[in-house]
Amino acid sequence: MKDDLAVLFELRQVGLDRGGKTVLDSLSAGIPEGATAIVGPSGAGKSTLLRLLNRLADPDRGEISYRGEPLRSYEPLALRREVGLVPQLPALLEGTVESNLRYAAELAGERLELEETLGHAGLDPSFAERDVKKLSVGEQQRAMLARALAQRPHVLLLDEPTSALDHAARDTIEAALAELRRELEISTVLVSHDPDQARRLSDWVLRLEGGRLAGCGPLAEVLA
Amino acid sequence: MIPPATAATSIHVAVWQVAASLALVALAAAISFWQKADLERDIAVATGRSIVQLTLVGYAIHLIFEADKIWLVLALLAVMVLFGAITARHRAAKVPDSFGPLLIALALAGGTTLGLVVALGIFDPTPRYLVPVGGMVIGNAMTASAVALDRLGDEMGDARARIEASLALGATAREAAAPTVRRSLRSGMIALVDSTKTTGLIFFPGTMVGMLLAGASPTDAVRLQLILLYTLLGSVSISALTATLLAYRNFFNSAAQLTEPRS
Numbered sequence: 001m002k003d004d005l006a007v008l009f010e011l012r013q014v015g016l017d018r019g020g021k022t023v024l025d026s027l028s029a030g031i032p033e034g035a036t037a038i039v040g041p042s043g044a045g046k047s048t049l050l051r052l053l054n055r056l057a058d059p060d061r062g063e064i065s066y067r068g069e070p071l072r073s074y075e076p077l078a079l080r081r082e083v084g085l086v087p088q089l090p091a092l093l094e095g096t097v098e099s100n101l102r103y104a105a106e107l108a109g110e111r112l113e114l115e116e117t118l119g120h121a122g123l124d125p126s127f128a129e130r131d132v133k134k135l136s137v138g139e140q141q142r143a144m145l146a147r148a149l150a151q152r153p154h155v156l157l158l159d160e161p162t163s164a165l166d167h168a169a170r171d172t173i174e175a176a177l178a179e180l181r182r183e184l185e186i187s188t189v190l191v192s193h194d195p196d197q198a199r200r201l202s203d204w205v206l207r208l209e210g211g212r213l214a215g216c217g218p219l220a221e222v223l224a
Numbered sequence: 225m226i227p228p229a230t231a232a233t234s235i236h237v238a239v240w241q242v243a244a245s246l247a248l249v250a251l252a253a254a255i256s257f258w259q260k261a262d263l264e265r266d267i268a269v270a271t272g273r274s275i276v277q278l279t280l281v282g283y284a285i286h287l288i289f290e291a292d293k294i295w296l297v298l299a300l301l302a303v304m305v306l307f308g309a310i311t312a313r314h315r316a317a318k319v320p321d322s323f324g325p326l327l328i329a330l331a332l333a334g335g336t337t338l339g340l341v342v343a344l345g346i347f348d349p350t351p352r353y354l355v356p357v358g359g360m361v362i363g364n365a366m367t368a369s370a371v372a373l374d375r376l377g378d379e380m381g382d383a384r385a386r387i388e389a390s391l392a393l394g395a396t397a398r399e400a401a402a403p404t405v406r407r408s409l410r411s412g413m414i415a416l417v418d419s420t421k422t423t424g425l426i427f428f429p430g431t432m433v434g435m436l437l438a439g440a441s442p443t444d445a446v447r448l449q450l451i452l453l454y455t456l457l458g459s460v461s462i463s464a465l466t467a468t469l470l471a472y473r474n475f476f477n478s479a480a481q482l483t484e485p486r487s
Contacts (some may be wrong), residue, residue, distance in 0.1 A: 018484070019484075054392060054482060055479060055481070056388060056391060056392060056482075057481055058310040058479065058481070076480050076481070077395075078394065079394075080392055080393065080394040081393070081394035082393065084392065084393070085392040087385065087388070087389050087392065088383060091386040091387075091388070091389035092386075093386070093390070093403070094403070103393075104393045107394050107395055107399075112245075139479045144389070147393070148393070151393060153395070155391050183455045186471060187240060218443060
């Protein structure tokens, strides 16, 4: 970890098994503030690691700390409002885009700035009243991003947010994420199987292979 | 208070009449054989079990009526609750540790509804009323809670991604599971609500048929049937609600994480 970057997450010997199989094996790495990408082939444990960062699951071995405190010492619900996660596939609640955003904002005790939040996710205000069932997958994924942003998180965990999308929809999401980095002080941890996407959207990279750490450091060093 | 069913006690059904009705069982088995529905064996088992179980229950009820002791009634109802929960657990196989929620749901549904009908003065707290009404109440509560938990198990699997997405926003387990719990509760209650809507139009409910056959006046038969339908509605809602509200928790751990599905 470079000295000039504040540490966001610190992983120490993190291990996790599922169904008798080791999914994450003795991971020790740091994730600084800013934009980080977790890269690696399918089945490398990327999404599993991401879910550990906002306590949707806990590791079987080792420890993760967040801003210097053990992750387990944080109350899970409060932590998840501060460290938001956008899953790989859209999973909105029935209703309109606005009702989904309101739900998220209310959970976090935040006032919803509807148009501004939609704008950050690359959606124009007319989307507020749209029924989520009538959105394309790309639009739903942007609504998921907007819903996470409605909570004004400090950290945003993004699990392959463009994997189900065509190129045009992918570019829109990436543009929205790049815009977010410029406008909001949100750190992002992006899971991607695409090294080019990691290059476009991150400064720091963790590379996983078969549940083990195969590289960790600045973008230029790990994905040279 | 419902008057004693004097007419009902006067009816006598001979063994040969029961035996004769087996002709219809033979017809059912023949249809199954002819159409290769492969139900002959099940029909035989069902017929055999119905004879043995109902005969045994008949003797048990006879003894309980003779003894006229309230603790015997309560013991019988407790056994019904226990077997009801064990039976319903098989249908709710996808729900982890469903036995506890089902046991509490059936006990609460039986206790509350029977307590209420006695407290309101509808029935006397005597074996003659509590045993048959208790059996109906617990039986229907069992079906409703089994259907509700069966649906809950399916829904928790299908809606896993959506529930986890809600947890990821900081929703509590209860908030994240609320739409699923709502749909499961509805599934448990809808059958009885629908049959209550169509009762008398499309089918005659069992109690009414039984009373009419036993020689009761149609007015009494209808009134008693209405009381039982409303009692069952109450018990079905209590059991489905209790079972789903207790059982959904078993899908989560104390850190509001979804537990791994059973393979």
